[in-house]
Amino acid sequence: MRQKTSESLLKTIFQYVSDTIVVLDEKGIIVNANPSAEILTGYSTEELINKINLCDICHGMERCADFTACINCFTTLGSISSFKIRLLHKNGYIVSAAASTTRLPQHIGGFLIVVLRDISEHNKQEQKHIQKKMANYVIQAQEEERKRVSRELHDGVGQAIYSMIVGLNIIEQMELEDDLKDHFQLVRDMAVQALSEVRHIAVDLRPSSLDDWGLVAALRSFARQFERTYGIITKLSVVGQERRYKSSIETALYRICQEAMINAAKYANIDTLEIHFEDQDQLLYLVIADFGRGFNLEKIEVLGTGLGIYGMRERAKLIGGTFEITSKFDYGTTIRVYVPLGKEEETTYGHSCSNS
């Protein structure tokens, strides 16, 4: 009775297990397959058993990082504990599977038991994970470089020009002919202008106010500069306590706001723009709204490379936030970003540059 139970239990397992179990003879022909094999390969067990050689639907195998050629195909080898295999599904697409094989001893048939598990979904998740990591890497690398160049400009070239100006100022005190003094005045004016230019470039790259004073201060500065650039008046409203956040959060929100505002300047045809930033203790809420032209969200390729919406969304995701955009023709466009602050987030006061 016990043996029968365990036999029927094993049969049940073979029938119902989600892993595919396939038995091959020495030539590689499938001599048995469980129902899961039908799902994995698209062929019924009738089509598989004694009709198909696994090699017919195999599209390559890999162990660790290498691809193995058919010459030393796994069907000719002994047991292999784990590898990946690609099979051609009956419907014409490739299925990726994780596999393991067990070679039965000669005296009980010498068959090869192949257990397969579909990892296509797993692969997709892995790809998404890799893409996210890449996006993160690129965004961080860009910010690091901007920070570095900005500092070099400000501290290096900027300082040098400033020293020149100081040196030229001294000339004013000296006893010299007027036309000589005038000439030096001209040179000094050029140096002052050059310094101003260097400072602007440095701020454009990465505003020091963002590192030194935080998000709100940086947004205020940017809004002032924005008006001088585009002639658009920005209304900035801030609600909640003014405090510092993790550098990655401040940078991401700053860049999203920057991108959103510049898009509005280029495409919305507006005289004013509204920014709202709210610190709701456990949640940060940023809104950029214009009452301008609006656009069709489904056809954003029309206006250049998707208005950088992909980039803004990615930046929001990377700091654990969500990004929403709504737009209606002649009504306006609104961008909303929500960033939850977890308990593990450290809100710091004063200087909080985590990377120097």
Added chain:
Amino acid sequence: MNTLESTINKCLEELRLKAGADFSALALQEPRESTIRWKYAVGNKNERFRRIVLRLGKGIAGKVLMSGRPMVLENYEPRQHDDPQEYPILYAEELRSALGVPVSMAGRVKGVLLIGYRNASCIIEEGVVELAKQVAKEMENIIGI
């Protein structure tokens, strides 16, 4: 409106009509500063141009002022990765083509005269450039410092 402003605007309007343009404006360098602002305009759809402050070398006015040479932009379209500060006047007035010529005073370039078109297919012809240069010379006399 004072007489200087009305004289300049009249001049701009004449130029705009002769050139078949949608917009015409005059930018002047701020005294004692290295910034340029659009001071007078005709055919404008809004007052945004008045708030724009350009640094030398930036924008059409900034570039013309710095180089001392005329500048032509045809069929301009904003692109995502262009330096967005380059042509704010085009965004403000929805211009697709524009011509900027220098206006000199006492031998130094102190202003920029602009003609703009909202139609994308407009090409700036040689005749228009010459016309603008003539008007620029007239401006020098009107403003004459």
